[in-house]
Structure formats: C-alpha cells, structure tokens
Amino acid sequence: MPSKPTMRDVARKSGLSIATVSRVINSPDDVPAPTVEIVNAAMRHLNYRPNINGRRLKMRHTRTVGVLVPTLANPVFATSVQGIEQEAHAEGLTVLLTSSNYDPDREMGAVSALLNNRVDGLILTLANADSNPVVDLLLAEKIPFVLLFNQPYRADIAAISVDNAQSAYDIADVMIKRGHRSLAMVAGRFESSDRSRQRYDGFCRALVDAGIETPHLVQVGFGETDLIEPLRDLLCGPAVVTGLVCSTDMLAIAAINACRAYGLSVPGDVSVGGIDGISVGGLITPKLCSAVQPTQEMGRQALAFLRGLITGQSNPESLLLPHHLSDGESIGPFRRRSSTRI
C-alpha cells in the first residue's frame, strides 16, 4: 500500500535532490526553466501534493489565521466571516474557524485550540472585550489579533467596529424625532455581548438628551428567535411602549414578529428599529429601519489589518467605521395606541 508521495519521491523520480524540488515549489524563478519542467513533470506523474504540515512545522509561520465568532446563525457574523474568507483567499491564507455560541467560558478553549495550531494571528468577536482573559493571554504572548465588532476601552488593542453607542443613539433619535416618547430597548444579554451594553448606553443617552424618563429594557438570550413571551409585558402591559430599539437586526425582526402576534401593527402601533444592517432586513415587510454597518467589508478589513500586524507593518489601533441609517419603513410617526390585550 504505497503511501502518499513525498518530496523525496519526486526527487528520486526526477533524478534531482530534494532541495531542488523544494526550490522549484517555492521559488521557481531561482531554478533554470528546464529543471523546473523536469520536476513539474515528476510531480504531475506522481500526483504529488505538498504536505503543508511539514512546511508549517519547519517554518516560523503557518500562513493560517484563526477566527472566533459567537455564532454563524446570525447573518452579521456569517457575513463578516465571508469577508474574512474572501480576503484570506486572495492572500493565500488558510482560515481556522471556531464559534463560541455566545458562551464566554468557551472563548478561552477555542482560542487555546487555535494557538495550538500556531496560527499567525487571530480575528475575534468576544462576549466582552474589556478585562477578558483571552485578550490578556494574547497580549502576554504577543500574538497578533484583531477584535471585530468589539469596541474595547483600551486604545492599544486592534479593533474594527462601528460606534455601537452612536448607532443605537441614532435609531432612538429617529423615533424621538417622530414623536415617540415611550421607548424600550430589546437587547441581547449584556454578559454575552458588550456591543449590546454599549448600544444600550447609546439608547439611554438619546433618551436623556430628549428629556425622556427611565427607559425600558428587556434582555433576551441570544439564539432566541421567539420574542413573543419576553415582550409580553412590554407590549400588553400598561406601559404602552410605542418604540422598540433592538440591539440587533435579528432581534428586531423577531420583535416585529412578536408585535404582530399581539395584533399590533408595525409601524402603525409600534415602531421597531434594529442595528447591524443584515441584508434580509431590506427585503422584509415592513422594510427594517436599521443602523447599517458594512459587515462584510469589516471582515475584509479585519484580515487586511491583521496581516499588517503580523508582518509588523502596522500597530494595534482602533478603527471606527461609519454606519448609516437605512431608509426603512419599520419606524413611523407616533400614534397613540389603544391598550391592547390578547
């Protein structure tokens, strides 16, 4: 049972040395054309494929980057990974993908596994970027990494994100300008997403700036697609909230669904806004009004930036990309709504 051909086999077959074969593979320009052809012929003949693990072991770098996202079930992250993949492919890099399922406790394990693979660098979306043991570890071991979507306090950490607080502020502001005074935030659990908290902060600031009293807040678990129960009090209670700012578009879509389940029209009875700008938001009825971030582009930039860190050409630095509000229909003018009961 002949095993896979190795460089040694190719060398034997072509009557040349293993070193020459290696040079044909890695820098054919340093080898005379006829020799290159001989070696290539031998490789074709043997169906040779280089064993990347051999190379990785020998070389100081692996041309591999590790990626950690909370989940692929949310299109935001799927899209960002798309961007990362795209750029990685263009650069001939391999991507090692893992997800934490929004569980902070799984982050360390995932990163550890990536480090055991000796990735050259990492792109991470963490539950909480501040005072995170993963970040400390990476800093201590001097492994290049870029945070994606996280917006850490520290300035000496590479991070690519939008202004989370401002995004929420802007959405809330739209509602306020349309006459809404009783707003609630529907947010993913703070402990599994610092974005969620930052967005809540922005939401609160908008309300304060408008002189509106204590904001409502509902925290829901991630992966939760059914908001009917969680929003019962908000939508059926005495509060009569007319505006729902959601910390993600996925939540916003689920919130609209919940409104509908309670017989409330969006935006007739309740206005709903999201943050993220996932593409499906633009297709649904009513078209989702959202603070859009360039998700895929962010992935691409994260990889490009990481490359800079790896080659030592750039220094850790936070990049805040601009967001913009989509012209959705899910936010309408304030209209007093009759207290609804189901």
Added chain:
Amino acid sequence: MPSKPTMRDVARKSGLSIATVSRVINSPDDVPAPTVEIVNAAMRHLNYRPNINGRRLKMRHTRTVGVLVPTLANPVFATSVQGIEQEAHAEGLTVLLTSSNYDPDREMGAVSALLNNRVDGLILTLANADSNPVVDLLLAEKIPFVLLFNQPYRADIAAISVDNAQSAYDIADVMIKRGHRSLAMVAGRFESSDRSRQRYDGFCRALVDAGIETPHLVQVGFGETDLIEPLRDLLCGPAVVTGLVCSTDMLAIAAINACRAYGLSVPGDVSVGGIDGISVGGLITPKLCSAVQPTQEMGRQALAFLRGLITGQSNPESLLLPHHLSDGESIGPFRRRSSTRI
C-alpha cells in the same frame, strides 16, 4: 528571544525524558500519578502548548475535516456549518472551512487546498455532484467525504440531503390544491446548483401530474437579492402568474419583496413558497411557507457519518432526510388578479 517552549523544554525542566512527557499528554493513565503531576507542573510553569503541527506530521491522521460550502451568506449553509462545528467540537475535531462562492471552477482549488492540509475527510456542498472532477479525485484518492445537500445519482457516494424534487413537488402541490393553475419557478442558476435543477424537476412533475401546461421558469444568479428586475416579465407581463415556487427560501423572501414592489399582495395576488426552511422565514410577514429541511441536524449528521467513513466503520450511502411543509401564510387560495402595470 526565547522561542515557544517545546516538549524538550518540558522534559528538561521536569528532569524526565521527552517520551515521558509525550505519554503524560497522550495517555496519562499509563504514567504514575506523581510523575504526571511533575510533568504537568513543568508544563504550567513553562506555559507549554503542544504544537499540533508536529503531531500532525508524525501521525497518520490529522483529526481535521475540511468543509466546502457555496457561501455563508445563505443561512442554510451557515446553519449547516453550525451543525458541523458543533459535532466536530464535541468530537475534538478541527474544521477547515472554505467557500466556493457558487463558482464550480473554484471547487477544485478549494478541495486541493484542503487535501494539502491532509484533512482526514471532507464535507462538501458542490455545484453539481454528478460528473464532478472533485468527486472523481476524491474517489480515486480514496479520501473519505460526504456530500451535503447534494443528491447524486450514484449510490456509492455518501450524501446527506432531503428529496429535492419532492420538496418542490410538495410546495407546488399545495398551490395547485389551492386552485392555482399558472405557476412559475424562480430558481438559482442550474449550473451553480444541482439542487436547483432537481427542485425544478419536481416542480414540473407536480404540474404535469395536475395537467397544467408548460411551466414558467426564471433562473437568477445566486447572491442576487434584488429580484425586482428579473421578475418583471413574470409579474407585470401578460402571463398573470399567481404562484411562485422558489428554489430557496432566500429567493422566496426576495420574490415576496419584488411582488410588493409591483404592488402585488402576497398571498392575495400571488402565492409564494420556498424550500429550505431558514429560521427567518418563520418570522417575516407573511410567514413563509416552505419545504423545511433540518439544516443544522444535517450538518451534525454529515460529520457523524464522515467519522464513520474515516474510521472505516460505515460505507458510503445516501441518506434522504424527511422534510415537512411549514404552515406559512405566503400561500393563499387562487384569486383572479387584475393585470397589473407599474
């Protein structure tokens, strides 16, 4: 500049040999407890992490599986990858993810890259599973692989899918039963998806069985989220189609959007059905009627089955998982619609 600690360093530090260290890592039960503790202490002290590439080179297997999907932008695939990841994580396997962007020409390159990584096996969603050079290569090299979502003719290829034709048949049938006689299929390009063609076949069969004349067909490029232009003739033309069977839920959602753009109500004027069962379909208005497949579970099963192939415990075999129709509102009874112009 001290490099990363190796097993040799741990051995030196603990006063034992490299072989013992290896044994402590791989089969601690074969080593006396005190020795294990000494070695562990040394590892902790040095911050040692095993270099997986060294192991991979030495061992015959890599405990890594390669995954190729068309794109992560479609939640179907993102979700299936979630399932794969989940199961892989449980088994302690590493996943190497790549995407082809629906381009058949990129499949070979992607798989090649995965093979260079010496993956133990592959999970693939191909543009076309029949007479595909990638499949031939894998068969020839005897690399374990399972196709996901693809439904190949050959029975000796491992594949996990639903019955694509039947899924489309069922959706079309619902419409027919509701009185629709003029149906069209909105399908992804056949050359980038054999599922699309198989689903079209099922669609046609349903029409034939109902004695309905030549079906309409619109093929659209994948990644296309704007169907307004592609569906113009169908929705505004003289044909007066009242039912749209879409080859994927993403297309269905886009189709509903297009209907709306032309002032057509769904399901009032036009009924729309999809296939896949992505979760967002259940949240939108109207709730999408779809032939639902257990996407994430399919990913999990694909990995489980691949493991069987790798360990030689099972043989290639096609698994057809059951699908079911979701109780959506996007399909309604036939209603003559006035010819609309925009």
Added chain:
DNA sequence: ATGAATGTTTGAAACGTTTACATTGGCGGA
C-alpha cells in the same frame, strides 16, 4: 593552464512530535 567568478545543485540539519524498542532498577522467588 590557473584561478576567479558565476550559476546550479546537493547534503544535512533542523522543526516538534510519536512510538517501537532498549534500558534501568527494584523486588520476589529460587
């Protein structure tokens, strides 16, 4: 002819593991 300069090619030592096989030392039984 000689030697330098140039252009090709090679030998061999890593890289960090795993593991078959060898060695050690301690102990019980003859």
Added chain:
DNA sequence: TCCGCCAATGTAAACGTTTCAAACATTCAT
C-alpha cells in the same frame, strides 16, 4: 545470591518540509 520480571523511563528514528553551507560545473580573463 542470583535470576527473571515488571513497571517506569529513556533513546532514537521517523514524519515531510526548508534552507544554509558547501560542492560541483561552467565560463572567462589572465
């Protein structure tokens, strides 16, 4: 006392690359 045995550990040879230093071959000026 000696032998053999067993458990615990060690030695060293892979695995498939890359790459440095050295060898060899060729050309050309002297």
